[in-house]
Amino acid sequence: MSFLSNFISGLSLGSIYALIALGYTMVYGIAKMLNFAHGDVIMVGAFTVIVVVNSLGLPGVVGILASVLICVLMGVTIERIAYKPLRSSPPLSVLITAIGVSYFLQSLALLIFGSTQKSFPKVFTVAPVHLGELTIKGESIETLAVTTVIMVGLTLFINKTKMGKAMRAVSEDREAAELMGISVNRTITVTFAIGSALAAVAGLFFGATYGFIGPYSGAMPGIKAFVAAVFGGIGSIPGAMLGGILLGIIENLAKAYISTELSDAIVFGVLVLVLLVKPTGLLGKKINEKV
Amino acid sequence: MKKPKLRKSTVNNLITYAIVALFYIVVTVMIQTGNASRHMQSLLVPICVNIVLAVSLNLVIGFLGELSLGHAAFMSVGAYTGGLLSIFLKKALPDLPVMVRFPLSILAGGILAAIFGALVCVVVLRLKGDYLAIVTLAFGEILRSIVINLEFTGGASGLKGVPQNASFTYGIILVFITLFVIQNLAKSKHGRAIQALRDNTIAATSVGINATRYKLLVFTLAAFFAGMAGVLYSHNYSILTAGTFDYNYSIEILVMVVLGGIGSVRGSVIAAALIAILPEMLRSLQDYRMLIYAIVLIVMMLFTSNEQLKLMVAKYSPVNAVKNALAAKKVKKEEN
Amino acid sequence: MAAVKPSERIMVPLPSHSIVPIEDMHKAPVLQTHQLGIDFGGLTAVNNLNLAIGPTEICGLIGPNGAGKTTVFNLLTNVYQPTRGTILLDGYDTKGKSCDQVSKMGIARTFQNIRLFGKMTVMDNVKIGMHNQLHTSFMSSVTHSFGYKKAEKQAYDKAKELLDFFGMADLRHHEAGSLPYGAQRRLEIIRALATNPKILLLDEPAAGMNPSETAELMENIRRIRDEFQIAVMLIEHDMNLVMGICEGICVLNYGEIIAKGTPDEIKANPKVIEAYLGKKAD
Numbered sequence: 001m002s003f004l005s006n007f008i009s010g011l012s013l014g015s016i017y018a019l020i021a022l023g024y025t026m027v028y029g030i031a032k033m034l035n036f037a038h039g040d041v042i043m044v045g046a047f048t049v050i051v052v053v054n055s056l057g058l059p060g061v062v063g064i065l066a067s068v069l070i071c072v073l074m075g076v077t078i079e080r081i082a083y084k085p086l087r088s089s090p091p092l093s094v095l096i097t098a099i100g101v102s103y104f105l106q107s108l109a110l111l112i113f114g115s116t117q118k119s120f121p122k123v124f125t126v127a128p129v130h131l132g133e134l135t136i137k138g139e140s141i142e143t144l145a146v147t148t149v150i151m152v153g154l155t156l157f158i159n160k161t162k163m164g165k166a167m168r169a170v171s172e173d174r175e176a177a178e179l180m181g182i183s184v185n186r187t188i189t190v191t192f193a194i195g196s197a198l199a200a201v202a203g204l205f206f207g208a209t210y211g212f213i214g215p216y217s218g219a220m221p222g223i224k225a226f227v228a229a230v231f232g233g234i235g236s237i238p239g240a241m242l243g244g245i246l247l248g249i250i251e252n253l254a255k256a257y258i259s260t261e262l263s264d265a266i267v268f269g270v271l272v273l274v275l276l277v278k279p280t281g282l283l284g285k286k287i288n289e290k291v
Numbered sequence: 292m293k294k295p296k297l298r299k300s301t302v303n304n305l306i307t308y309a310i311v312a313l314f315y316i317v318v319t320v321m322i323q324t325g326n327a328s329r330h331m332q333s334l335l336v337p338i339c340v341n342i343v344l345a346v347s348l349n350l351v352i353g354f355l356g357e358l359s360l361g362h363a364a365f366m367s368v369g370a371y372t373g374g375l376l377s378i379f380l381k382k383a384l385p386d387l388p389v390m391v392r393f394p395l396s397i398l399a400g401g402i403l404a405a406i407f408g409a410l411v412c413v414v415v416l417r418l419k420g421d422y423l424a425i426v427t428l429a430f431g432e433i434l435r436s437i438v439i440n441l442e443f444t445g446g447a448s449g450l451k452g453v454p455q456n457a458s459f460t461y462g463i464i465l466v467f468i469t470l471f472v473i474q475n476l477a478k479s480k481h482g483r484a485i486q487a488l489r490d491n492t493i494a495a496t497s498v499g500i501n502a503t504r505y506k507l508l509v510f511t512l513a514a515f516f517a518g519m520a521g522v523l524y525s526h527n528y529s530i531l532t533a534g535t536f537d538y539n540y541s542i543e544i545l546v547m548v549v550l551g552g553i554g555s556v557r558g559s560v561i562a563a564a565l566i567a568i569l570p571e572m573l574r575s576l577q578d579y580r581m582l583i584y585a586i587v588l589i590v591m592m593l594f595t596s597n598e599q600l601k602l603m604v605a606k607y608s609p610v611n612a613v614k615n616a617l618a619a620k621k622v623k624k625e626e627n
Numbered sequence: 628m629a630a631v632k633p634s635e636r637i638m639v640p641l642p643s644h645s646i647v648p649i650e651d652m653h654k655a656p657v658l659q660t661h662q663l664g665i666d667f668g669g670l671t672a673v674n675n676l677n678l679a680i681g682p683t684e685i686c687g688l689i690g691p692n693g694a695g696k697t698t699v700f701n702l703l704t705n706v707y708q709p710t711r712g713t714i715l716l717d718g719y720d721t722k723g724k725s726c727d728q729v730s731k732m733g734i735a736r737t738f739q740n741i742r743l744f745g746k747m748t749v750m751d752n753v754k755i756g757m758h759n760q761l762h763t764s765f766m767s768s769v770t771h772s773f774g775y776k777k778a779e780k781q782a783y784d785k786a787k788e789l790l791d792f793f794g795m796a797d798l799r800h801h802e803a804g805s806l807p808y809g810a811q812r813r814l815e816i817i818r819a820l821a822t823n824p825k826i827l828l829l830d831e832p833a834a835g836m837n838p839s840e841t842a843e844l845m846e847n848i849r850r851i852r853d854e855f856q857i858a859v860m861l862i863e864h865d866m867n868l869v870m871g872i873c874e875g876i877c878v879l880n881y882g883e884i885i886a887k888g889t890p891d892e893i894k895a896n897p898k899v900i901e902a903y904l905g906k907k908a909d
Binding site for chain 2: 279
Binding site: 472479487490491494496503 | 743
């Protein structure tokens, strides 16, 4: 494989990371918590598609819609049951709860689907494009296209709509936003809903790219997407996009030119490096603790 | 009313020692009289390993107030160091008695793990909370992929030939040392300083407590004990694989700490033993083990951190009912 | 301003504009700042701050809300690193020191929003304040050897003595967070004193207190100065307190000192009246 085709598949993987990272960064910015279970929502989304398309024999479009719907419902329910009661608790309790939720989703999927990976259905197919020597896979094209559309839409949503303004306000100062009549609970719910919908889409592309899904399929991309969110600057939406795409490219190039086994270690190395050199990430803002 | 607080904490520590001592005596008697099944005996070392791991992780979570998701990784550093050293010593000095060789390996494993703990801490020095947790997790994953790719650790197929020197007595001694060091430390000026940093970092540094120094101390010490537990672990099985010490193992240790109550040493001891025994006792629940862990984490956090739920627990808890009844009796006595 | 090595002690006489108690007149100031300033992004929060506080002076720092008073405290205790200028404590430069090192050098403080260790006992709070005077090695604290017991006993006795001085010894086994508000404020001062400081910075010590509590506080601040022979610098909005106990007052507005002087001089200063007192009905 040439450098360019590695680069393009890195770009496609990076777009998936970016979609997941958006969910992390929005929830982190607005609810001030690391939703550890976010990665596992991807797995749930992908399994939904598998069940609807493979087991029920329904068309792919239904699978996609069902996946988005289930993920949104689940994201909102998780927030309601597990995170909302802890909103004024120490961050450590919230983090441990989130880890518990992540573990819960994984072990539930393990009980239902077993540990063997299930093959992911071909929901839609785009023909690969040949440019001279270079072949771009269909999945890469559709991932890149859809991700671009989603990112533009999300940016418009955050900047132009009333809800988007409310989100920015809550992320800046929760108490002040509440005093201005913004419903913090509703804003956080919407944030979780959007993040989960994005995770469902990411799950779709992840399944399409790798072909197989197991109970732990969401964990690694989830953690890597968090690395991407930190890389780009947590809380920043353009940062999540940038971080995701850069991380995907780094991972793919590391796989191609250094070592497949060590590629995960290299991705985590990036995290450690970023936190050491610029803990606020590429596009993040510095937050001063008030004394 | 003469120093009741001091005495209470001393009594608390003594109860913990007593529980462990009683456990040791009962089990030893059972083994001597032939009442202990082979299966039960095979659980004894894992129980000790778990206790040391849980108590040392509690030092980070309960006393420093930070979450480390790399505890299993520190354990693996100890497991491999101790295992390799024992293999080497057995070959190089075949006359060296096990009583010297094994403690030497334990110490070496602990020290190397402590060095790793200090290194990780230097990286996360400026971080806290979520970031710190993720970096420790990343460290564990990095370490695991390195171990798998190395030649002398046996790679992915695992390390074979570690002498099986671990015994219940060694395990209990290690448990006692861990308890002794951590409980005493918690009561000293250093322990106070660590808890002060947890409760209010700014106030603690304003009275002259060096945050960096104590973070480093806690991480190093916790890794030291995790490493020693790892050596005990590696000398209990015929094969050592890097896959054992993954993220899931770190979560299992976290479950022990959370189940026992964050910050409670005695709770960690009991929960660690329970987690080692229960899955073996309830074979039918084996498939649900992970699910139960997950639920333990969520439910424990909800009921200990949410004010309303906490009050509800306090109202209906039988332990509190007994406590309140005793307190009421005392008040009445004093009134008379 | 030439760079000053941290180890070099610089002896500077008290500048003539500082208002100090008579017995301090010929002594070097305990705390001195020179052209101190800090910027947050593009915003200048504190600028050109020149202070000199005598070794046993009670000095007030007043000014309208948002004038930068707490920022000055945060600069003096190195919570924020200054953008420019120098801080000399007893002649030693505090540049580049961490908060805990500054505390060891002799600056202690309280906080506007009380920052006690709420889950710990009153006694433990004071003992934590004595952290750097307790010499227990790691080994002796792990083994609970003789050295540990001796140090703990000394700490207990000294902490009790300090609590006694403020009439709080009976509360020593109570949880700090469960104390009434006034007692919490007092405990925070005791904890700061336990660090054995040369200067004590009090950030709005009378906030939320009723007149009789405030009167008691004033008495306590005087007793602290007299008994411990240290300087006290306080931020306060209660003018009766400030005018009643301070020997020198600095008025801060928009991050710069607009007036310095005795309480009487400050009361008469038109700049101050315009910026601050003028807003009041009296």
